[in-house]
Amino acid sequence: MSTEEEAVAAPPARRMRADAVRTRKALLKAAAEVFAEHGAEASTAQIAARAGIGKGTVFRHFPTKEDLFAAIISEEIDGLVTVGRRQAEQADADTALLQFMSAGVDLYANNRALAEALRMVSDVRHPEIQAGQEQLIATAESLARRAQRDGSLRADLNGQDVMLLICGVYYTAAPLLAADPSAWRRYLRLTFDGMCATGTGPLPPALVHNSLLPTVR
Template identity: 50%
Template sequence: MNPSEATDRPLRADAVRSRALLLSAARAVFAERGTEASVAEIAQAAGLGKGTVFRHFASKDDLVAAIVDEMVDDLIATAEKLLTADDAAAALREFMTAGIDLQVHNQAFCDVAAGASVRRHPLVRVKIERLDAAVGALVDRARREGAVRDDITGQDVMLLLTGVYQTAAPLLAESPELWQRYLALTFDGLQPQAARPLPQAAPKV
């Protein structure tokens, strides 16, 4: 079956209700357990049978991709909105805050940021490319305005989001806001004042 076939046909009212329950449960389960959560867990949380899950999504990968797609869409919207903000440095920092906060509160997005296989799903791959472009535009603007050092790229920022989260992650249960300390340290390092040449070129992902 084509991955989209399960969602292309018009849905009856009961199917619409089942799909809404399924997506709501999937958001919650994936947020807590990450992309490794099973279809059985999601079906149980939704009060549905596994067969119902597969009537809406041809595979678990398609279900994970649908949830990840929503999250990345929200982050793209944040980045694109911030492109028109008055302060380029504040806009970039606000975006980085949103990206790290999403990792703190959503294990599925953590998995995606860390390279989970769902990144290869066609739906997710297209959205990540759009996100990369939006972040690149934010960084380009900040660089042009002298708000960050000249050698910083959008890919640098995307990788730093994961780095800041991972630095604070071991202590987040005791200090849930600790990541903000490391974001501040990281953002200071992006500033052009007293910048020294970096030892490696920016990654080309």
């Protein structure tokens, strides 16, 4: 094939890839909306109809509903990791850690679609979710270490602790969120103040846990 012919042939291939990306984004958006409205029992047909595509297209992108849930969760995890990295570059150590934790609790408190997805995969060790959790722990660890170097955060906290405390704040405030969606802020402040380095005793050893995401039953 001549160079001129290759130049003519290239754009359709790029358009096909771009179409696939757009279809995936539309599918994930539709799935999140349908799960938010109908819960985890929503059908693939409902999701396909919302996205304006056929069920076969859904299965080509996501062979199982578990894969679809995992993709939704992974997108949200990626967003939270981005928040943590951005805060690390722009804020002082305490503010960066607090803003990261705030973003995490807010994510769980205001995203029913994510909560439904978490419920479905909570007992499944999906590799995509596991990879995302590792990223979250690494981000939380980095933010915690900054605050510890500044002397403001107790020295025996780690990234897993931070992620589990985010879940704990969400669980604590959960009964109040229907009446006040911002109720979690009070409990995050209490938790964050308890993480400070002043006047603390030693913690028992940390237990490594397989899942750091809240299970919604």
